[in-house]
Amino acid sequence: MSAAKIGRRGLLLVLSSPSGAGKTTLTRMLIERDPNISISVSATTRAPRASEVDGRDYLFVSAARFEEMVAKRELLEHASVFGNRYGTPRGPVEQALKSGRDVVSDIDWQGTQQLAERVRQDLVSVFILPPSMAVLESRLKRRAQDTDEVVHQRMAKSADEMSHWPEYDYVIVNHDLDESLGHVQAILTAERHRRERLVGLAAFVNRLRAGG
Amino acid sequence: MSAAKIGRRGLLLVLSSPSGAGKTTLTRMLIERDPNISISVSATTRAPRASEVDGRDYLFVSAARFEEMVAKRELLEHASVFGNRYGTPRGPVEQALKSGRDVVSDIDWQGTQQLAERVRQDLVSVFILPPSMAVLESRLKRRAQDTDEVVHQRMAKSADEMSHWPEYDYVIVNHDLDESLGHVQAILTAERHRRERLVGLAAFVNRLRAGG
Numbered sequence: 001m002s003a004a005k006i007g008r009r010g011l012l013l014v015l016s017s018p019s020g021a022g023k024t025t026l027t028r029m030l031i032e033r034d035p036n037i038s039i040s041v042s043a044t045t046r047a048p049r050a051s052e053v054d055g056r057d058y059l060f061v062s063a064a065r066f067e068e069m070v071a072k073r074e075l076l077e078h079a080s081v082f083g084n085r086y087g088t089p090r091g092p093v094e095q096a097l098k099s100g101r102d103v104v105s106d107i108d109w110q111g112t113q114q115l116a117e118r119v120r121q122d123l124v125s126v127f128i129l130p131p132s133m134a135v136l137e138s139r140l141k142r143r144a145q146d147t148d149e150v151v152h153q154r155m156a157k158s159a160d161e162m163s164h165w166p167e168y169d170y171v172i173v174n175h176d177l178d179e180s181l182g183h184v185q186a187i188l189t190a191e192r193h194r195r196e197r198l199v200g201l202a203a204f205v206n207r208l209r210a211g212g
Numbered sequence: 213m214s215a216a217k218i219g220r221r222g223l224l225l226v227l228s229s230p231s232g233a234g235k236t237t238l239t240r241m242l243i244e245r246d247p248n249i250s251i252s253v254s255a256t257t258r259a260p261r262a263s264e265v266d267g268r269d270y271l272f273v274s275a276a277r278f279e280e281m282v283a284k285r286e287l288l289e290h291a292s293v294f295g296n297r298y299g300t301p302r303g304p305v306e307q308a309l310k311s312g313r314d315v316v317s318d319i320d321w322q323g324t325q326q327l328a329e330r331v332r333q334d335l336v337s338v339f340i341l342p343p344s345m346a347v348l349e350s351r352l353k354r355r356a357q358d359t360d361e362v363v364h365q366r367m368a369k370s371a372d373e374m375s376h377w378p379e380y381d382y383v384i385v386n387h388d389l390d391e392s393l394g395h396v397q398a399i400l401t402a403e404r405h406r407r408e409r410l411v412g413l414a415a416f417v418n419r420l421r422a423g424g
Contacts, residue, residue, distance in 0.1 A: 132420065
């Protein structure tokens with residue numbers, strides 16, 4: 001009997017961070033390296049950009065369909081950003097968790113609060129912090145040709161977002177992407193061995209104790 | 213500011229397993245590879261063996277001194293085994309945890325139950341299982357020239373001990389020592405990033421938000 005055969009419930013990993021702290025890069029690196037984790041594709045009412053593929057980048061839906069999803073509790077969390085609606089479809093996440101596959105989502109603290117109520121036992125939440133505001137500023141400046149004013153608005157928003165670290169299970173200060181990825185992977189490995197997730201363990205130990 | 217400078221409280225890692233499942237080997241491998249974790253040295257009333265060093269292998273104490281340690285609550289847990297007393301001294305563990313160093317102990321489920329009451333927040337408990345009774349039997353036979361009867365008594369005792377897996381935070385099925393060591397190390401890395409242990413984090417985030 002191999003360890004892989006002990007039935008395990010999947011987990012929902014949430015990586016949140018103030019913008020510029022690295023959650024999007026870390027999420028991408030993680031799914032590239034780990035075959036058992038896939039990204040949760042959000043539903044949105046905003047129009048697709050030229051490069052975006054429906055079902056891969058987002059599930060593009062009408063405002064009416066989005067309202068229906070909310071009413072029918074088909075979303076685990078949802079929010080409005082600049083007049084557009086975003087949400088996490090419940091079905092694909094529940095299907096993955098039931099079959100022992102993990103899901104990662106890079107939503108913000110507001111979405112995480114909603115998830116925490118709905119998938120409590122399955123949720124593993126990680127908050128990523130920048131090592132300093134100077135590093136955050138240089139990352140925000142590097143990735144966009146924004147005016148100084150826009151960068152400063154983002155810095156102020158980031159400082160606000162940071163105040164939500166106490167709502168997360170784990171906190172990582174992102175000095176170095178590879179090091180931080182290693183920490184996220186260790187969290188995944190550890191959480192996959194949490195007793196509550198190993199739903200096949202009682203049966204396994206009973207077989208062992210019976211001499212198996 | 214480096215991650216190492218964020219104040220962290222140490223943790224007490226307990227590795228338990230039925231005899232023959234690998235906890236002692238894993239504990240030794242772990243402390244050889246990780247400079248931030250040291251083993252908890254037990255106090256005992258039994259006589260030292262020729263190869264044993266006082267203070268390294270055990271703290272050898274008289275029965276009267278052991279009673280005094282119990283009475284003065286100087287032990288985090290204690291037990292009697294074949295007429296000898298064994299216990300975990302509180303002082304060295306508390307000192308290590310306060311200064312952000314981790315401690316590992318390979319006590320059994322009875323000791324873990326006592327620890328759980330006394331160091332709840334600091335305790336990380338891992339239960340190691342053999343992949344099968346056949347593997348357990350061959351490990352028990354390999355390491356000692358015991359009679360078949362003694363081996364079978366140990367197997368029965370092991371089967372009893374296995375029933376305590378639901379009292380642990382994590383469970384690892386030990387198919388392969390290196391793989392299992394990797395899992396234990398991942399658990400350590402993850403637990404070192406748990407929000408509750410990062411006692412310096414509030415101050416760090418406050419400095420960040422103030423523009424640091």
